[in-house]
Amino acid sequence: MIKLIDVVKDYKGDIRALDNVSLEVTKGEFVFIVGPSGSGKSTFLKLVTKEEDPTSGDVFVAGKNLGSLPRWRVPYLRRNVGCVFQDFKLLPNKTVFENVAFGLEVIGRPRSVVQRQVPQILELVGLGEKLDRFPDELSGGEQQRVSVARAFVNRPLILVADEPTGNLDPATSVGIMRLLDRINKTGTTVVMATHDHAIVDSMRRRVLQLEHGKVVRDQSRGIY
Amino acid sequence: MIKLIDVVKDYKGDIRALDNVSLEVTKGEFVFIVGPSGSGKSTFLKLVTKEEDPTSGDVFVAGKNLGSLPRWRVPYLRRNVGCVFQDFKLLPNKTVFENVAFGLEVIGRPRSVVQRQVPQILELVGLGEKLDRFPDELSGGEQQRVSVARAFVNRPLILVADEPTGNLDPATSVGIMRLLDRINKTGTTVVMATHDHAIVDSMRRRVLQLEHGKVVRDQSRGIY
Numbered sequence: 164m165i166k167l168i169d170v171v172k173d174y175k176g177d178i179r180a181l182d183n184v185s186l187e188v189t190k191g192e193f194v195f196i197v198g199p200s201g202s203g204k205s206t207f208l209k210l211v212t213k214e215e216d217p218t219s220g221d222v223f224v225a226g227k228n229l230g231s232l233p234r235w236r237v238p239y240l241r242r243n244v245g246c247v248f249q250d251f252k253l254l255p256n257k258t259v260f261e262n263v264a265f266g267l268e269v270i271g272r273p274r275s276v277v278q279r280q281v282p283q284i285l286e287l288v289g290l291g292e293k294l295d296r297f298p299d300e301l302s303g304g305e306q307q308r309v310s311v312a313r314a315f316v317n318r319p320l321i322l323v324a325d326e327p328t329g330n331l332d333p334a335t336s337v338g339i340m341r342l343l344d345r346i347n348k349t350g351t352t353v354v355m356a357t358h359d360h361a362i363v364d365s366m367r368r369r370v371l372q373l374e375h376g377k378v379v380r381d382q383s384r385g386i387y
Numbered sequence: 388m389i390k391l392i393d394v395v396k397d398y399k400g401d402i403r404a405l406d407n408v409s410l411e412v413t414k415g416e417f418v419f420i421v422g423p424s425g426s427g428k429s430t431f432l433k434l435v436t437k438e439e440d441p442t443s444g445d446v447f448v449a450g451k452n453l454g455s456l457p458r459w460r461v462p463y464l465r466r467n468v469g470c471v472f473q474d475f476k477l478l479p480n481k482t483v484f485e486n487v488a489f490g491l492e493v494i495g496r497p498r499s500v501v502q503r504q505v506p507q508i509l510e511l512v513g514l515g516e517k518l519d520r521f522p523d524e525l526s527g528g529e530q531q532r533v534s535v536a537r538a539f540v541n542r543p544l545i546l547v548a549d550e551p552t553g554n555l556d557p558a559t560s561v562g563i564m565r566l567l568d569r570i571n572k573t574g575t576t577v578v579m580a581t582h583d584h585a586i587v588d589s590m591r592r593r594v595l596q597l598e599h600g601k602v603v604r605d606q607s608r609g610i611y
């Protein structure tokens with residue numbers, strides 16, 4: 164589903180964020196990406212979502228080489244890859260409902276489907292009572308959960324989550340992880356960067372560890 | 388150092404974020420504020436920094452009632468209260484050095500002091516090599532650490548930290564906590580909202596737990 168072949172990512176020519184990474188994530192896997200702050204986790208995820216391009220090497224997502232993807236095809240890629248960003252990236256002038264609805268509208272879902280599915284998803288992340296709030300009227304963890312809801316409302320092929328529980332208390336985190344597990348069981352490939360060792364240790368999924376931009380560990384049923 | 392008397396905070400008239408809170412934090416204490424997402428932690432901290440005003444009740448900081456503080460006095464308050472914001476609030480057009488230097492410049496420190504202290508503080512948070520980066524050229528955890536450095540560079544009376552380790556790996560988190568402990572030992576009062584139970588449990592400091600805007604637990608040498 165995701166394949167990197169000899170990928171290097173340098174920022175501004177001399178900051179090496181990924182250092183000759185080759186790896187593969189197969190369809191339906193659930194993979195944790197762990198590693199110290201600054202080790203390259205977000206960079207890796209940004210390559211998968213084509214938010215950044217590699218300096219060298221190839222990135223394949225759903226069988227397509229992102230490097231040779233025509234620009235007009237990028238929106239189609241992004242409909243298949245749900246993203247939970249580290250800094251949430253909610254639309255500040257849209258309500259919670261409208262932020263999540265956007266994910267369905269952009270793929271042409273009928274209004275009746277949007278009106279039904281958005282409240283359901285928001286119930287699942289514990290925000291059923293806050294549909295008409297704007298992002299700046301939410302707590303940090305509530306904003307994070309809107310980001311999670313928006314990422315998987317349209318059942319993407321791949322869900323990329325960058326530290327989706329950093330602002331959540333342990334109980335709310337467990338709730339989010341159960342959701343991600345459920346969506347994984349329906350076939351969505353999940354790739355999650357996290358610092359939450361309790362979650363990683365309890366779920367015992369594949370763990371890729373990065374350090375200084377290199378993969379230093381790749382362990383099925385891993386621990387943090 | 389901080390006193391709340393019968394504080395209520397409502398947003399938009401009917402969202403009660405703090406519900407009749409009375410509490411006191413004495414000089415030199417280290418207090419953790421814990422509680423589920425949406426329980427009122429950030430709201431409490433925002434009242435202490437006068438980023439928000441209570442709907443009713445009084446908030447005293449360093450002996451002054453914030454409600455009757457003249458507007459021109461607010462910058463003086465903020466020089467004594469270092470803040471680590473949940474969403475970092477770095478100045479996007481300023482480098483890492485300039486962001487942290489701002490805290491010293493605004494209280495009139497000489498340039499020689501700025502040139503010496505800023506690199507030192509940034510070394511302490513592990514960012515000594517990134518002085519000339521801009522915030523959007525940093526990882527999430529690196530931005531967070533700049534926010535931490537900026538908050539205590541000028542040795543404030545009170546340090547208010549809103550989830551300062553949410554984006555950090557456990558080892559980097561321990562490093563930040565050791566720093567906060569050291570600054571507390573020099574006399575700075577530290578109030579820290581956190582979801583990191585490992586840190587709270589290991590440090591065994593006073594723990595205030597919020598739920599639905601109420602203080603439900605106040606425990607010296609507490610656990611999460």
Ligand SMILES: Nc1ncnc2c1ncn2[C@@H]1O[C@H](COP(=O)(O)OP(=O)(O)OP(=O)(O)O)[C@@H](O)[C@H]1O
Pocket residue numbers: 299300301302303304305330331332398399402403404422423424425426427428429430431473
């Ligand atoms: N600007 C605002 N306008 C309206 N409601 C708000 C605003 N800020 C916070 N709230 C609401 O007030 C309550 C408390 O929010 P607060 O940000 O204090 O929670 P928190 O404990 O910091 O949560 P988290 O752990 O998610 O950061 C929540 O129900 C939240 O939705």
Ligand SMILES: Nc1ncnc2c1ncn2[C@@H]1O[C@H](COP(=O)(O)OP(=O)(O)OP(=O)(O)O)[C@@H](O)[C@H]1O
Pocket residue numbers: 174175178179180198199200201202203204205206207249523524525526527528529554555556
């Ligand atoms: N836009 C950018 N410009 C320059 N350097 C960058 C940029 N983004 C990231 N970096 C650098 O690349 C390296 C990897 O960053 P990345 O954001 O991938 O780390 P991370 O593992 O996600 O860290 P964190 O856990 O703190 O979020 C870091 O050294 C960082 O400073």
Ligand SMILES: [Mg+2]
Pocket residue numbers: 204205206249325526527528
């Ligand atoms: Mg990151």
Ligand SMILES: [Mg+2]
Pocket residue numbers: 302303304428429430473549
């Ligand atoms: Mg908060």
